[in-house]
Amino acid sequence: MNERASIKEGVVKTVLTTFALSSLLFLFLIFIFILIEGSPLFLKVGLKNIILGSKWAPTKGSFGIFPMIISSFLVTFGALIIGAPLGLSCAIYLSEYSGKRLKMILKPALELLAGIPSVVYGFLGVIYIVPLVRDHLGGSGFSLISTSIILAIMILPTIISISFDSIMSVPKTYREGSYAMGATKWQTIYKIVVPSARSGILASFILGMGRAIGETMAVIMIAGNALKIPMSITDPLRTLTGNIALELAYATGDHRLGLFSTGIVLLVIIMALNYIANFGIKRRS
Amino acid sequence: MAKKIGIFLLICSMIFVYSCTNKGKKQSGKKQIISIAGSTSVMPFIEKLAEYFMIQNPKFIVDVQGGGSTAGIQACLNNTVDLGMSSRKLKEGERLNEIIVCYDGISIVVHPDNPINELSLEQVRAIFSGKIKNWKELGWNDRRIDAITREEGSGTRGSFEDLVMKGVEIDDSIMVQDSNGSVKEIVATDPYAIGYISLGLVDKRVKALTIDGVAPTVSSIKTGSYKIMRPFLLLSNGDPDDNVREFIEFVLSKQGQELLRKEGLIGSYE
Amino acid sequence: MRINPRFIDSLMKLSLNIQAFFTVGVLVVIVAIILIKGIGNINLEFIFSFPEDMGRHGGIYPTIIGTIMLAILSIIFATPLGVGTAIFLTEYTKESMLTKIIRFGVESLAGIPSILYGLFGFIFFVIKLKMGWSILSGVLTITIMILPTIIRTSEEAIKAVPKNVRIVSFSLGATKWETVTKVVLPSAAPGILTGIMLSIGRVVGETAAVIFTMGSSLRLPTSIMDSGRTMAVHFYILAREGISMEKAYATALILVFSILLINIVAYYIMNRVISKYS
Numbered sequence: 070m071n072e073r074a075s076i077k078e079g080v081v082k083t084v085l086t087t088f089a090l091s092s093l094l095f096l097f098l099i100f101i102f103i104l105i106e107g108s109p110l111f112l113k114v115g116l117k118n119i120i121l122g123s124k125w126a127p128t129k130g131s132f133g134i135f136p137m138i139i140s141s142f143l144v145t146f147g148a149l150i151i152g153a154p155l156g157l158s159c160a161i162y163l164s165e166y167s168g169k170r171l172k173m174i175l176k177p178a179l180e181l182l183a184g185i186p187s188v189v190y191g192f193l194g195v196i197y198i199v200p201l202v203r204d205h206l207g208g209s210g211f212s213l214i215s216t217s218i219i220l221a222i223m224i225l226p227t228i229i230s231i232s233f234d235s236i237m238s239v240p241k242t243y244r245e246g247s248y249a250m251g252a253t254k255w256q257t258i259y260k261i262v263v264p265s266a267r268s269g270i271l272a273s274f275i276l277g278m279g280r281a282i283g284e285t286m287a288v289i290m291i292a293g294n295a296l297k298i299p300m301s302i303t304d305p306l307r308t309l310t311g312n313i314a315l316e317l318a319y320a321t322g323d324h325r326l327g328l329f330s331t332g333i334v335l336l337v338i339i340m341a342l343n344y345i346a347n348f349g350i351k352r353r354s
Numbered sequence: 355m356a357k358k359i360g361i362f363l364l365i366c367s368m369i370f371v372y373s374c375t376n377k378g379k380k381q382s383g384k385k386q387i388i389s390i391a392g393s394t395s396v397m398p399f400i401e402k403l404a405e406y407f408m409i410q411n412p413k414f415i416v417d418v419q420g421g422g423s424t425a426g427i428q429a430c431l432n433n434t435v436d437l438g439m440s441s442r443k444l445k446e447g448e449r450l451n452e453i454i455v456c457y458d459g460i461s462i463v464v465h466p467d468n469p470i471n472e473l474s475l476e477q478v479r480a481i482f483s484g485k486i487k488n489w490k491e492l493g494w495n496d497r498r499i500d501a502i503t504r505e506e507g508s509g510t511r512g513s514f515e516d517l518v519m520k521g522v523e524i525d526d527s528i529m530v531q532d533s534n535g536s537v538k539e540i541v542a543t544d545p546y547a548i549g550y551i552s553l554g555l556v557d558k559r560v561k562a563l564t565i566d567g568v569a570p571t572v573s574s575i576k577t578g579s580y581k582i583m584r585p586f587l588l589l590s591n592g593d594p595d596d597n598v599r600e601f602i603e604f605v606l607s608k609q610g611q612e613l614l615r616k617e618g619l620i621g622s623y624e
Numbered sequence: 625m626r627i628n629p630r631f632i633d634s635l636m637k638l639s640l641n642i643q644a645f646f647t648v649g650v651l652v653v654i655v656a657i658i659l660i661k662g663i664g665n666i667n668l669e670f671i672f673s674f675p676e677d678m679g680r681h682g683g684i685y686p687t688i689i690g691t692i693m694l695a696i697l698s699i700i701f702a703t704p705l706g707v708g709t710a711i712f713l714t715e716y717t718k719e720s721m722l723t724k725i726i727r728f729g730v731e732s733l734a735g736i737p738s739i740l741y742g743l744f745g746f747i748f749f750v751i752k753l754k755m756g757w758s759i760l761s762g763v764l765t766i767t768i769m770i771l772p773t774i775i776r777t778s779e780e781a782i783k784a785v786p787k788n789v790r791i792v793s794f795s796l797g798a799t800k801w802e803t804v805t806k807v808v809l810p811s812a813a814p815g816i817l818t819g820i821m822l823s824i825g826r827v828v829g830e831t832a833a834v835i836f837t838m839g840s841s842l843r844l845p846t847s848i849m850d851s852g853r854t855m856a857v858h859f860y861i862l863a864r865e866g867i868s869m870e871k872a873y874a875t876a877l878i879l880v881f882s883i884l885l886i887n888i889v890a891y892y893i894m895n896r897v898i899s900k901y902s
Binding site for chain 1: 633636646647648650651705711713716725726729730731733735736737741743744748801825829830832860880883887
Binding site: 124126195199203207208209210293295296297304305319320321324 | 420421422423424425428497498500505506507508523526527528529530531532539540543544546547
């Protein structure tokens with residue numbers, strides 16, 4: 070009886086280990102298959118000509134994605150410039166100023182914002198933000214600024230939720246000590262609370278960046294997808310994700326390889342951002 | 355609790371697998387599936403024909419998907435679909451049976467509020483190669499031209515490059531959209547936009563320009579005076595089987611061609 | 625001149641107030657726009673009839689079925705895998721190099737954007753494994769995509785079960801597996817369910833990973849090898865191609881409200897768990 074039980078335990082453990090290792094297997098498969106598909110082109114055309122090349126004409130043998138790398142970072146920083154202060158303010162308001170009941174309603178409500186599909190954000194961007202930009206700032210409206218605004222709204226839940234958690238984890242005694250020394254509420258927040266929660270807040274910004282740079286459907290709907298590096302905030306642009314999504318269905322041969330090398334570059338950027346963000350979160354705890 | 359959820363999920367999956375296999379069996383026993391994939395320009399029209407075809411011949415299921423001309427040609431070469439759709443002529447090395455379904459004009463479209471009604475082919479080329487960037491140069495407001503092209507690999511773009519650009523490169527600062535519909539959507543909402551779409555999709559939301567003095571109409575394409583036109587093709591790898599042939603015959607029949615003509619396309623027999 | 629700190633204090637309070645309510649306002653406006661523009665076109669016929677003329681007329685029935693099939697099947701695959709991994713990480717090992725590597729793997733999977741899942745699913749399932757554009761390709765791709773969410777929420781839920789519950793169970797002579805299935809999992813079930821609900825919400829709203837693996841055929845799928853279209857993909861095509869704005873808003877309404885409903889249920893379950901333990 071006892072022996073049978075221990076055999077059963079052994080089987081269970083093996084199965085569970087296999088399950089746990091499956092995530093690693095999937096990650097491995099994703100890396101390998103994107104690499105296998107994309108890397109032959111790196112060898113053929115040259116790493117430099119892809120990453121620093123400025124001309125993308127895959128059916129004519131040019132595979133430069135430099136403008137898209139720049140554009141991806143431009144929209145991401147744009148989104149951060151708009152979204153980070155708003156998100157941080159929201160997190161501070163929720164943790165320091167709002168009453169308990171308001172907190173109970175507002176926090177989940179803001180997290181629900183994250184559940185709205187990106188295609189819906191893209192659609193509303195095209196209907197409401199693009200004409201606004203076209204009429205007031207000029208250009209077609211499909212632009213850096215429109216894309217940044219929509220992405221800013223999309224990364225708000227990430228920023229608010231993670232900043233909020235890290236601000237809440239600042240010990241109460243810090244605040245009490247500050248008040249005891251005669252500081253006002255704002256001085257306490259500005260000088261004590263925010264600096265203590267710094268690494269978590271930074272991590273929230275970086276994770277927000279990761280989300281913005283990986284966003285696809287909303288971006289191809291609003292960005293205009295022109296291949297040139299935008300020279301002003303009203304110029305259209307194409308991101309790395311947009312390049313893949315626009316052309317994947319049509320591509321064959323070297324053209325498809327080119328899209329997979331775009332994927333490799335995107336993967337490297339995302340992994341780097343996640344690594345930095347995780348590092349930030351770990352140092353806090 | 356966990357057990358209950360487990361049982362619930364198990365039952366769900368059983369019902370699902372059962373219903374899937376059950377329906378699948380019924381289908382494969384009775385119905386014949388014809389799979390078609392390729393050009394997104396051809397797709398809406400073939401889909402419409404397929405709807406009528408399936409009503410008249412209930413034993414068939416016609417599965418129409420997009421993917422693009424190039425993908426359609428590839429899928430057809432790999433035999434993953436019965437028929438490919440293409441909105442460009444085949445290149446060398448793409449050895450497939452061509453069935454010309456109809457002809458389609460590519461119209462250069464602008465917003466209805468745009469006062470310009472006519473451009474020369476030269477001017478269109480200059481706009482898309484980035485030489486003309488402002489509507490002022492064409493005698494309208496001092497405002498940047500929001501030109502829109504299609505993505506690399508698109509059949510419509512391929513034909514446009516052959517027939518309009520004639521070797522001149524499309525400029526990098528021009529916006530790119532991945533379907534006729536999305537180009538039309540932008541042109542219909544942005545007064546300063548210009549793009550090119552299938553003549554069959556032109557309606558009152560956009561204005562088709564007269565090019566070199568010829569307006570894109572069914573008759574001007576039929577006589578050959580409107581030059582920017584391309585064939586819509588169905589492709590088969592080798593001789594199509596009887597089921598597929600029945601669909602092709604429907605497409606080329608008087609009724610099928612009449613349906614296409616209603617959509618603004620030009621029948622292959624005219 | 626020195627500005628009174630009390631004045632700055634109230635100024636900042638006002639500013640934070642404005643910003644917080646602006647942000648909440650954005651959510652309210654988004655939901656309101658979709659509700660107002662979509663509600664007029666919704667009726668039972670829209671939900672239960674087939675689309676005609678590419679969706680210009682008729683309903684969205686096949687896309688609802690496609691969405692449900694995709695969500696249920698990927699949950700069926702991902703739940704045992706995810707909960708199993710969580711049990712392994714919390715109950716069957718101590719912190720070691722292996723758990724660190726597995727956690728790193730899960731974190732990395734969680735960070736990969738959906739377009740890269742689409743790219744992978746397209747090359748691996750659709751092309752290399754020759755599954756074509758099919759519900760199966762979509763389900764397998766989505767399973768991998770939602771796995772990290774299920775693992776992480778399950779792990780949190782299992783960890784939240786008090787230690788002494790396990791000690792009591794062991795002292796009564798139960799084996800580890802018996803303890804896990806009879807004691808730990810039942811207590812952790814609501815938390816796990818929250819993870820599952822959140823994952824369903826993500827699947828329903830997903831586009832990029834679905835469109836390249838499941839295709840976009842508007843036909844009612846009859847087997848898992850058929851291509852199919854989910855509501856989110858249908859909405860994307862309706863909106864982008866300008867096929868019909870009325871139908872696009874109506875589809876968006878059903879899409880957004882089903883996701884909100886799913887997420888609200890998830891939060892409700894989670895809150896009940898939190899109030900139970902604290």
